[in-house]
Amino acid sequence: MRFALPEFLQGICVAGATGLALVPVMTASFGLSFEEAVTMAMFHTMLISAGWMIFGDPLAPGWLTPALPFIFAFVLGGGNTPEEQFQLMTALSLNFAALLIFLGITGLGAKLVAWVPNVLKGGIILGAAVAAFLRIFDQNDAASALNSTPIAAISALALCMFLTFSKPFQRQAAKMPILAKIAGLGLLPAFVVAGVVGLVTGEMQFNIQSGLLDVPTHATSMWEKASPLNIGWPSVTMFLNALPLAFITYILFFGDVVTGNEMIKNSQPMRPDEKLDVNGNRTHMATGIRNAAMAVVAPFFGTQGVLWTGIQVIVLKRWVTGRDKMDSIFDGISAYYVYGFPVLFIVLPIVTMLQPLLPIALAVTLLLTGFACATLALTTVTDSTERGAMVLTAIAFSLFDPWTGLLAGLATILVVVGPGVFTAKKEAADAADKATAEAAVAKDL
Structure with a gap:
């Protein structure tokens, strides 16, 4: 974790502001104060940094960004109070963690994703795009940047x-x-x-404050409002309702795993002096453990993913230029995340200066994610009938709860395309995995 100036400067400017992008949603819809929301974001950043700092994955981790529109719709629509909404977040995180750990131990992850046909994958990805656009242009959303600024x-x-x-x-x-x-x-x-x-x-009015964030005080009040240790654990019904969204998120997660591994595989020959240990099962386990910890400490599903593709590209580009430019890939990754300890979030002058811009940061993230997902989804299938079924599936995912959306999508595909799509040759499934992997390069920023 040696000092790397270019990545350090970019991390302060970009990673810091992006890490706070969900703060407006936490304050407007989940009942947290601004200071409590910043404290929760700080815990998210510390947990996400464990991917490389503790578990040793040579990947720059990021959010499961395409899943965020689904998550907002499910949690805000399914919970009547902030306590219920955070319980739903906990249920989502624990379901996803259990799925990752199980598939990591058994090695069944690749087989599960290979079984999913292109038309269903495209429907999920396009549904994420539609849900993102609906979220941006929602006139009833108090946290929307288009409404306030x-x-x-x-x-x-x-x-x-x-x-x-x-x-x-x-x-x-x-x-x-x-x-x-x-x-x-x-x-x-x-x-x-x-x-x-x-x-x-x-x-915009900038109210820049001096001093440091009182982390112990705001962490305590945040845990009282959000942690299942205080507000109670999710009900069995909540866990069952959250299962389809955990499966949908896993498909998006797997694409990031494939993308990250391929990027390292292509770069490794140019740096034979540092052998990068790529292990898909470890990545599953590490991300699962991070999501389980988040479910208890700072439940906000979607913030503990495996890859921030844009940053991985930036770090690898300088890493491959030689050891004199970047001794180890972990130098660049750790510098971009300001070494895993988000001191930036504690400095009130910086945080309060960014505060008016945070709704715009979320809107930009959703817009770029939606556009990239839409362009990817339209390339996953070439048959016109499958494209029609994909669009109907996407609408179902973006408008209905996860179970209804999944069942409606499956029914549409079975009726319109036919059951044979689920028994296609493995070569077609592998091509779908490759398309999903290539997608992450465009959607993650």
């Missing part, structure tokens, strides 16, 4: 889309290194533009 939010969203997906910009960036560097800053340019526009239009 519409001009600043639209400016940030447009800039992020332009820097990330615009083909004319990408062609110019290939010719002009300065444009490539701007695009490489991720969400930072959008934050800067949003802050300037917000100040000029009067949509």
Whole structure:
């Protein structure tokens, strides 16, 4: 965990702000104060850093971002009070943890995902895109950036889309290194533009405070509101209702595992001096343990994933240039996460300066995730009938509860496409896994 300046600077600017992106949702919909929500985000960052710090995975971990729209719809729609909503978060996390640990021990993960046909995978991924767009443009959502800061939010969203997906910009960036560097800053340019526009239009007021966050006090009050040790454990019904969403999330998780392993496999020949230990079963176990710990300490499902693909790309690019640039891959990963200890979240001047921008950070994350998932889903199947079934499945996933969405999707596929789609040759399933893996490169930022 040696000091790596480029990754350290990017981590402070990008990883810190992104790690706080869920704070507006926690305060608007889950009954936490701003300080309690920041404290919960700090625990999420500490747990996610355990992926490389404790378990030794050579991967830059991230959120299960495409699952977030499903999670919001399920938890906010299924819980009548903040206590019930946090119990649902706990049920989701423990279900997912049990699934990961079981599949990690038995090695059945690859077989499970191979059984899922392309049309169902595409429906899940496209459903995540639709749910993300619905969340962004929900006029009844008090935490929505488009409702509170519409001009600043639209400016940030447009800039992020332009820097990330615009083909004319990408062609110019290939010719002009300065444009490539701007695009490489991720969400930072959008934050800067949003802050300037917000100040000029009067949509944002910055109340920068001095001092440090009183972590013990706010952690205690946060646990009293959220931890199952205080508010009670989820009911059996909650666990059963959360099962389909745990399965859906696993499909997204598996794509990230495949992507991360392939990225390391392709980079390893350029750095034979450091042999990276890639172990899929360990990744399952480590992520499962992190989700189980989160369920008790800071229950907010979706924050303990396995790969932040954009950061993995950044770290690997400098790692492959030689030992003189980056001695170990863990130097770059740990520096980007500010060494696993989010001191940034404790410094009130920084946190309160970012506070007005956090709803925009969430909106940008959802928009980029939705766009990338939509483009991926439309490439998973080529048959027009399967595409129609995929769209209907996606609508079911985005509008209904997980059980209803899953059953409706399966029924649609069986009736329209036929049961033979579940017994396709393994080669087709492998191609689906590859497509899912390639998707993560576009969707994770």
